[in-house]
Amino acid sequence: MDFYPIAIEKLIEEFAKLPGIGYKTAQRLTLHVLNLPREEVDEFAEALVKARGTIKYCSVCGNYTDTDPCGICSNPSRDKSTICIIEQPKDIISLEKVREYNGVYHVLHGVISPMSGKGPDDIKLKELVRRINEDVKEIIVATNPNVEGEATAMYISRILKPLGVKVTRIAHGVPVGGDLEYADEVTLSKALEGRVEL
Structure with missing residues (x-):
């Protein structure tokens, strides 16, 4: 009808x-x-x-841009010794809004997901490895806290640690303003795991 x-x-x-x-x-x-x-x-x-x-992808980080390299990669005041790995270009906007991070990014354009038929060769890992040089001191893995994001984070850690670079993971846990009674077990587990001294 x-x-x-x-x-x-x-x-x-x-x-x-x-x-x-x-x-x-x-x-x-x-x-x-x-x-x-x-x-x-x-x-x-x-x-x-x-x-x-x-609009195209930045040849350095994979972000959306109309100039190549993008504004973040070409900004001389950005800390090029720290690279934050994210899943999609839209994640850059979220991190930039916080105004706490001054390094550069690397967009994977996906995550490892065997259920979806996506392996390491289907995301921008080779490009990431090519970016690692003596100037890079830390890689921050900021993939989403789900099964695929965690698997991707572990894989990245395994391939980058032998290169002598420090690999860290963003913290996960109970959000500010959240109630413990509504948090699931995984969130509470991550919150306890990532606790810090007051």
């Missing part, structure tokens, strides 16, 4: 392909776009096409 013309159904389908967007949200977005003035729709479409056409 088709409620909409084919063009509207197609647009709903396309919006629904976006992460976190279900059919109802895609439908709302489609109907909103249809009610926009033609100039705004043209600007939106042009922004999509321009972003897709001009």
